[in-house]
Amino acid sequence: MEEDRLSPPPAAGDHELKWRRFSRSIVGVLTASILMVAGTIATISAFRILDLAKSDEVRKAHGLARIVARTAFVPLSLENESMLSKAINVYLDDPDLVFVRVRDAAGKVVYEKELRKPPKPSELVSHESLVRSRDDGGVPVGNVEIGLSMERAIDSVWRSIWVITASALALLAVAIALGLGLIQGMTNRLQELVGEARLAQELAQVNAELEAFSYSVSHDLRAPLRHIDGFIQMLEKRSAGALDEQGKRYVGIIAGSSKRMGTLIDDLLAFSRTSRVQMRHDRVSLRLVVDQVVSEFKAETEGRDLEVRIQSLPEVEGDESLLRQVYANLIGNAIKFTGKTAKGLVEVGGQAGARGMAELYVRDNGAGFDPKYADKLFGVFQRLHSREEFEGTGIGLANVKRIIDRHGGSIRAESEPGKGATFFFTLPLSRKREAVS
């Protein structure tokens, strides 16, 4: 259920109008409440079914609240009948009004106006508000009760529904009258839709198979790796003495290779998951994401001559866990490729740019790459450095690009060998919501 404020707001802080929308269409319940200055508290609310399509309903609600508010500003005396009836008069031409009753603090009825025969209680909406005096610091002086009949209002809703139904039937009749041509067109469209549905079904099936595949990969490929690592360690513990230097080297290579394969499996699974998972669209603070990623690399960069500079970062709209992967990869790369640089510098920042996009960058002064191969950078298993130089699986940047693509952004890189690299990318800015009360 949505709640909105009706505009324009009337005179300074004296009352507030709210309406609740139960659906996107025409029916609402109006609440007009008056918030008083300190010392005086008088709240009068009117509940009624409101046709939001009619602007005079809204205007009437405003007028009502304003008059009641103005009346209530004056220290209210229950004896002052003219003032009360002025406040109440505004209801009088309301066909839904059944009665208005004012009681003093002792509960005695001091004013009563009954306009219609009271309907059954189930058809009556009544509201009671407390009236306090301003002079004696808000001591209750009485109650105002207002009773409204819902009968008529509900009638008007039914009428609206009939109108809609009738218009829909009329539209249908027109559509039929348009004849075979239209039906032919509709049939074609229907066939297209069926085709699309079939395609979607096939896609879903492929997706399910892919998921089953990656599930079994993550289970079944990890197990043998765990065994290799486990039994090698046990071998080293038990039989290290029996191995000569060459034998120990072999064992080291086996252990290293199994470890590498583990990383490769994890990266590939992350990559395949990137395109399968349902993407979230949340407001994401990149500053928080980057802070967290940088702190996770702390252990790795300890003792290195490396500065990580975090500049201003905007809020974007997207999937936080995917965006964390983007920064983990880009910052991880920057840290890796500055490994052989004296006075390494990694800089992360960005700002709001054109067309609702955030323009972001991750820059380093590390090894860089030959711009000739820039287009190969984001392909799967593409590596521009030998394994001996820098460790890596060649999946990270492909994953980064895929995530940014899914967000509707783009990424490119600039670099020269030995002069560092900068990754520029865009992500949708978080849309500022309209003020909602």
Place this chain on the structure above:
Amino acid sequence: MTPLIKRIVLAEDDPKDVELTMTALGEQNLDDDVVALHDGAEVLAYLRREGPYKVRPSGHPVVILLDLKMPKLNGIDVIKVMKSDAELKKIPIVVLTSSKESRDLDECYKLGVNAYVVKPVKFEDFLAAIKRLGVFWALVNEPPPGSVGKAR
């Protein structure tokens, strides 16, 4: 002499994983306290003292370390059966599996497991994780009534 009462049930179909897990628990001298079972059906037979386990001493284990991918009845099936049994649902279950798949994670916790542990690929991490698990469940945690004794 009464046969030894095993306090930990290890449900694991892969003998290599059994050996690695036993090695880890052995570092805490807990390996004598473990019975290794190889599929879900065997686990349920053991817990209910059926078939070959009719003669085992009574009492529930203090914890079940449960692999998810097993022949016959898999881990999830075992959890479902245990949680629908008034007696067996008291036994703590630690899922011990190869990978963190979100749907497994979700389903296991929905079914009411006590912990979910991913077996680390790196052996040192694996050792550390299993040792910690063994110490916690066999020595630190107070098992539910009806379990075999806490410390021997």
